[in-house]
Amino acid sequence: MYQDGGKVNLKDEYRREVLMTADRADNEIEIQIRDEDSLDDLKEREMDHAPAEAAGAESAEERQSEERTLEIDCREKYERLSAEFQNYKRRNEQRMQDWRxxxxxxxxxxxxxxxxxxxxxxxxxxxxxxxxxxxxxIYDKMLSALRQLGLEPIDALGQAFDPTIHAAVLTEESDAMKEGHVLRVWQNGYLFKGTLLRPAKVVLVRQKQNGVKDGER
Structure with missing residues (x-):
């Protein structure tokens, strides 16, 4: 074969073609290797990031769980302290009321x-x-002031004898009322806030015997 007026050596031409083909193959292999290396690096980075992301997700869930637990604990402590404070207030108010x-x-x-x-x-x-x-x-003013404190006189005169609020000191015969009723009040009795402070000392009616009064015996 001749080219540009000269003879071309077929062996040299063939050698060049082989070398060029080999170079292209090497380049393609190198590119493929680089691509594979890049892909491997990407996979490795993804694998490296995956545990970190999983750990981050687990850490976020743990934080949320801890926050919920802390919130529940704080609420329970608040409710317990609030209940204890209310009980303290009630006890203190009761003590003050008892003292008054x-x-x-x-x-x-x-x-x-x-x-x-x-x-x-x-x-x-x-x-x-x-x-x-x-x-x-003066007596009425004083009694009014004592009533405001809780004092209440016992209305005993003419009432049937009641041992829970009356104390009999004498008995007398009388036609004024039935036997066992209060004929006279010897000493006034009083209630305080609805409870007995002092019983009324009273004289009770006694049934007459054979129509004879006490002064005629």
């Missing part, structure tokens, strides 16, 4: 002898009316 009741009862009890003196004075027949009216006014 005890203090009022003590004051009222110490004033009962004064009320007895008023009662004795009112039974005095020779007391001038103007003086009696003034004393009655």
């Amino acid at each position: 009741l005890y203090a009022a009862k003590d004051i009222v009890s110490q004033l009962l002898p004064v009320m007895d003196d008023f009662d004795i004075l009112f039974r005095h027949e020779n007391l001038p009316a103007p003086h009696l009216d003034g004393v009655r006014m």
